Amino acid sequence: MMWIQNILTIIVVAGALWFLYTKFIRKSKNNKNCGNDGCGC
């Protein structure tokens, strides 16, 4: 059962890292509706 817990933890932590990366580091692509659809730019 330990391996399931390890995999779940890795998935959750990777998800959190990816979310923070997209939110604060990665530049969002400019599209003409940017700013109106919560695209994060």
Added chain:
Amino acid sequence: MSDIRVALIGNPNTGKTSLFNRLTGLNQKVGNYPGITVDKKTGISKIDQNTSAEIIDLPGTYSLNASSMDEDVAVKVLSDKNNDNYPDLVVVVVDIENLKRNLFIFTQIKDLGLPTILAINMADQMTLKGIDIDIPKLESLLETKIALVSSKQNKGLSYLKKLIASYKTVSTKPCFIEQETVLSKFAKDEKKKHHLETVRRYQFLKKTLEKTYTQDPQNAKDIRTFLDRILIHRIYGYLIFFGILFMVFQALFSWSEIPMDFIDSTFATLSELTRTHLPQGIFTNLLAEGIIPGIGGVVIFIPQIAFLFLFTSFLEESGYMSRVVFLMDRIMKRFGLSGKSIVPLISGTACAIPAIMAARNIESWKERLITILVTPFTTCSARLPVYAIIISLIIPAEATFLSFNVQGLVLMALYLLGFFTAIIAAAILDKVLKIASKSYFVVEMPNYKLPLFKNVAYNVIEKTKAFVFEAGKIILAISILLWVLASYGPGNEMQNATEHIQNNHPNYSDEKQQTEIASYKLEHSYIGVMGKFIEPVIKPLGYDWKIGVAVITSFAAREVFIGTLATIYSVGNEQESTIKERMRNEVFSDTKKPVYSFATGVSILLFYAFAMQCMSTIAIVKRETNGWKWPLIQMFVMSGLAYITALIAYQTLS
């Protein structure tokens, strides 16, 4: 896919948004951080059995002269056929009591050759105010179709929908264009021509309304005049405003105490249940020590945020907020700000990001820049969680001053501190910045009305949702990472923690040994190493390394501060306790004195009152000022001020 695209436009406070809500119900889409419009809302309205219309709520604007961002947006949407939002029909919303001023923009839109209809709102006031309108005559003079509506009483909407459905038959003839040739003769230069055109448009409207609009002045002497005399009075006006603020903050603390305590204890129990009922392992620890306290750190502030927006929405909807804007303009002018600056400053109590964007309708660049630079001083909702928990730790709930709750008084004082700091900073910037500019202030005084429950509810739900889902996601993600950083560390120190404590403190009881082991592990985790690294800088402020870590992580967003501490104090702590209890029991490892003493508490409150702890605000200032110069100056000045005031406060009080 909708069949008709309808643009809803009108002056501010004409009930445009209420009409939009009535037409679209819950089928709305709201832009988070507007790029094209200051605040763009779209929604779908069922017009009849077979037709649906996409309604675009354009920003409230007085004219199409494109002198502010709001107007610029409206011009772009209405004049450019290739614009994605170019409408099939324009509905101009006007207030029955301010027809002359409200119709100005109508005549400009008609000039664009778009099918345009007129929705005269607040028609329910007609009888009460003794107003009579000759609708057929007005329709013929303005070359349009008119619907008398009352968004408050949900009247006239079916007729309006009927007009929308038959938009192809609506006249596209202008009602004023013939004046153009006359104007060209008189004025050569563009500015004079513009001025003359405004005068002629108003002359046209005056003549039109003289033929179609009558009002019995006897009935017009209503409660509005009486209330205005008191609410915008030079002395009573301010007293009443501060009285209302005072009551709001008192209620904010006392009403939200019970739901907050309930949420706090529920999440503590949930953590404990997870730990005891799920199989032991790393993921269970992540759930019990990272995810659940992380979510709890967001959910706990829902009651206070919801109450704050309930009060502000109620004041806005009732028409009182416009009186506050007018009242504050007298103060604002003395500090180099525009009367329009009060809108960003007041909306800054929700969030600095939309507030800074709201500064776009300030025409003067100098006033706009000053407003952008000082708005982050106003107390945003992200500071509320920090203030709420620190105040409840350093001031007893039962403490009263002149029979008023001291916690509420301190919270109000912090809001006032933010506001007055913004004003003083504006005055300094006004002297320092050498930018020549000029601006005018116009504010619409809407009628007083009983707030529509639906509008207040929409506002409260929307703003609370934004906090939970926008800030909440960041807090949760950071909580998860913090758990990793607090659960693992460099070298073998963490693995040898049990051995180390048992060898050094063999006489400690089992419980004490467990606490010492948890503390030792945390101190040697990655987060502990980071905290220890910055400890020399923050120690003079009265903070230990754990608070230091929270200060670093909350640079992403202020509300992360409490979530961080909740996670740090949860790691390795197997007792069921609330965030508040854990913070209250926290002691300095060397002196064993409580960390959250009065002096440290005040130091934290002042630090968060002044520090620019918000990455999104920095990003938005960069975008609005078109460069890194101003956001960087703003960040260094605000952080410096925060550090110095926190330092002075702690050193004086400790």
